[in-house]
Amino acid sequence: MEQSAWRFSDDRGQLSTAPSPPSRVVAYIQAGATLEDLGVRPAAVFGSFHDDWTEPDPAKIGALPRDGISYLGAGSGLSVDALLSTGPDLVVAVSYGGGQVYGLDPEVAKHLEERVPVVVLDVGQARSLADIRGRFADLARSLGASREDAAALTDAEERLRTVAARTPSPRVLALSPADPDQVHIARPGAWPELRGLAGHGVHLIDPGAGPGANWLTAPWETAAGLRPDIVLADVRCNAAPLDTLRSQASWRALEEHAHVLAWNPESPCSARAHAAFFGAVADALEGV
Known part of the structure; x- marks a missing residue:
């Protein structure tokens, strides 16, 4: 059966589209752990400038399995090539306001968006906990999941x-x-x-x-x-x-x-x- 086109507008108001719902997601570790809870397993995650380059932060990993999901690194050494190394068809990132992608150098984020759809969800102080939770649930549903607890x-x-x-x-x-x-x-x-x-x-x-x-x-x-x-x-x-x-x-x-x-x-x-x-x-x- 032919799949319908996928469309999702993120918290910057930026619309991402694809011929069908993305199935290989790379995400900031907090976003990846959220998607895991909602029934969407990411292919890989990355950290922030505060995180270790070689290992994910145990406090942030949530229910993500330690084996089977690639950790791509963190900080200034995180390149576009590293982010694309697992062949993602979607990158999910977070922002603390102003639309700036958290955890990525602005130039890396810019060039990444030229290569693959990037969805940015705002987790900053301007949003309520329910609003943030709802937006991730919206994204997960768009990707075919419905687990919400x-x-x-x-x-x-x-x-x-x-x-x-x-x-x-x-x-x-x-x-x-x-x-x-x-x-x-x-x-x-x-x-x-x-x-x-x-x-x-x-x-x-x-x-x-x-x-x-x-x-x-x-x-x-x-x-x-x-x-x-x-x-x-x-x-x-x-x-x-x-x-x-x-x-x-x-x-x-x-x-x-x-x-x-x-x-x-x-x-x-x-x-x-x-x-x-x-x-x-x-x-x-x-x-x-």
Whole structure:
């Protein structure tokens, strides 16, 4: 049976077309993990300038199988030829606003689009968690998949609202360890996932005035002084590993007085991943 033509308009308003739905997808690792959750297995993934060149970030890989999917590299060494090496008929990337492709040098992104359709979906602070999730679901459906796990997400959201409504409300601080001396404290309004928690009643701590749109970079004493009950700690490879911080008195104070929960700020944008995240936060709230 003849397949119909494929068309998809991305979050830049750019229309990509093909004679039939693409079947060999190369994706930024967050987008690839999302598509995997939705029933579209990518042929290959690539990382960002923060990622390791030779190995995918374990925090970002999600449900992607370690074998059978190529990792093409990351950063300034990622060339057009490398991105095209597995013969993709579609590249899926993300943006944090302004339409700029995240993780690729602008010249690489430009020349890539001359060779293969590129779909860019916005995961930045201007979008709600539901909007981001919906756009990835739209893309997956256009590629022939329909797995969404909506019921599990609805249940997780209802449970989170119930637990968060209890009093007193535990205080939640999201952060990314920089080194033993400094920490990046998340501004909750800048992160769709954190705004999603707040929308269900979770008490997120704002670090207050200072430089930085997404993070306030400060000494560890500042984070400890905010007295959180729960800490969402960034565990991506670009963050300082938590076990290297235990010689630091302020981190020990946080661990002693707060429940520390691993957090991936680039988690898959799927109902499955969001249900798991909301469930983990609900577990932590119940345990405080």
